[in-house]
Amino acid sequence: MPETPPHTLSPNLWVDNYADYLFNYTITRVNDSDVSKDLVQETFFAGLKSAKNFQGRSTERTWLVSILKRKIIDYYRKINSNKGKAEVRLNFYDNGENEGNWIEERIPQSWDNESEKIIENEELKNQLEDCIDNLPEKYAIVFRMKTIQGFETEEICKELAITASNLWVIIHRARTQLRKCMEDNWFNI
Amino acid sequence: MFKKLKITCDQATTICDKSQYNEATLFEKVQLNWHLINCKFCSLYVKQNRKMTGLFKMKSADCEEKIKCLSKLEKEALKKELEKI
Numbered sequence: 001m002p003e004t005p006p007h008t009l010s011p012n013l014w015v016d017n018y019a020d021y022l023f024n025y026t027i028t029r030v031n032d033s034d035v036s037k038d039l040v041q042e043t044f045f046a047g048l049k050s051a052k053n054f055q056g057r058s059t060e061r062t063w064l065v066s067i068l069k070r071k072i073i074d075y076y077r078k079i080n081s082n083k084g085k086a087e088v089r090l091n092f093y094d095n096g097e098n099e100g101n102w103i104e105e106r107i108p109q110s111w112d113n114e115s116e117k118i119i120e121n122e123e124l125k126n127q128l129e130d131c132i133d134n135l136p137e138k139y140a141i142v143f144r145m146k147t148i149q150g151f152e153t154e155e156i157c158k159e160l161a162i163t164a165s166n167l168w169v170i171i172h173r174a175r176t177q178l179r180k181c182m183e184d185n186w187f188n189i
Numbered sequence: 190m191f192k193k194l195k196i197t198c199d200q201a202t203t204i205c206d207k208s209q210y211n212e213a214t215l216f217e218k219v220q221l222n223w224h225l226i227n228c229k230f231c232s233l234y235v236k237q238n239r240k241m242t243g244l245f246k247m248k249s250a251d252c253e254e255k256i257k258c259l260s261k262l263e264k265e266a267l268k269k270e271l272e273k274i
Contacts, residue, residue, distance in 0.1 A: 011271070014271070015264050015267050015268045015271065016264070019259050019264055019267060020258040023257065024256060024257050024258065027257050033257075037259070037263065037267075040259075040267070041267055044267070044271055045271070045274060048271065048274050049274075091199075091202075092197070092198060092199035099197065100196075100197020100199040100200060101199075102198050102230050107230050108230055108233045108234045108237055110233065111237065111240075114240065118240060118243065124244070125247070125248060125251060128244055128245075128248055147210075147245045147249065148245065148248055148249045148252055149249070149252070153210075153212065168203060168206070168207055169203075171207075172202065172206045175209075175238065175241065176202060178241065179234070179237060179238065179241055182241070183237075
């Protein structure tokens, strides 16, 4: 059986052939258009620089995606180390005899006219988007990947280099924060 | 036996969140239900969390419809940047 010829690179066609695919791939993970553009650009730069290492075993697109994935992990690590910005508020006591119990002011409250307020409309979607945007970035990324984009837990852990228990802590904190945000800004106003 | 079932509100709501993605184990679900017998706050959380899942699904369906692309101008700018290398 004849061997498949190795794949080759055509950097002059990268933008036309892959820019949209890579941009869409990135924006579903970082949800920021400017950051996504930068990451795609960095991917092309890195691709050009390491073109001589391309062995043709995978397609050009697969190879570029593998570079992009590393760029996304780097970005995720960078924002993960940014301290102080939009920290998630604690919902449960984290020490003392009440450890693990609800903090009084964060206890869930009944929602007013709940069924009336869940009618799908743009305003509701915008409020939800605002609440997600108010999460710390690393929480927002994991939350979006898992809940909005529907990625498998294993895939997210692999891509972002985090453990499954880490992922569930993040999802839990993000969801409790989002519940509170929607309670304060939508259900009980 | 019952000691193993005892969990905090923080753990109970974490299990509730996991179960929204069908990823809670059977034992975790038993722990959660045991906790809910005596905890009205977490029971309310569970009820509201299902509604939140509904909202997230709506949002998710909304996002799936949109495919994002770079504009022609952005692509041209990107090409120019690459040519500099």
